Amino acid sequence: VRELDDGSVKRVIHAAAPLQTRNYVVMEVKGNLMKGDRKEATARFPSSLFKKTAQVIVGDPSLDFKRKTNEMVLKAKQDQSDAEFKAKKAEEMRKKLMEKRAKELEKAKKKAEK
Structure with missing residues (x-):
């Protein structure tokens, strides 16, 4: 350019x-x-x-710097993993509630037919 x-x-x-x-x-x-x-x-x-x-x-960074950097990287990875886990659990809970509602609607339909 x-x-x-x-x-x-x-x-x-x-x-x-x-x-x-x-x-x-x-x-x-x-x-x-x-x-x-x-x-x-x-x-x-x-x-x-x-x-x-x-x-x-x-030159090479000091051991203290390496340790702090490693801790920061691990904390970021853990936070990301925690967020993914919470999202997965929330999705599972949502699916479970939807299945429960579907069963309740099906039961209500059967009662209405009788």
């Missing part, structure tokens, strides 16, 4: 980003490691509106 190649999309994003107070992650490795480029990038965001933090992480 021509707009991506010539950098015009990047310029538009850099111009529009400071106007909206949101969280931003700048994933430019070289630009974030070079002091001049980093100062230029953070100058666009006024300090009164934005909190600027920078972290450079290289």
Whole structure:
């Protein structure tokens, strides 16, 4: 795509980003490691509106980070599993009630015929 190649999309994003107070992650490795480029990038965001933090992480993550990440992933999986289980139980209950109503209607029909 021509707009991506010539950098015009990047310029538009850099111009529009400071106007909206949101969280931003700048994933430019070289630009974030070079002091001049980093100062230029953070100058666009006024300090009164934005909190600027920078972290450079290289290598394997710490065991504590791995443990916390694993716990978060397991919790998300458990929450999803719980939601699926509740939905399945609710569907089974709905089917059971529908069958019960159908039987009651059938009994009422038989009584009405007699």
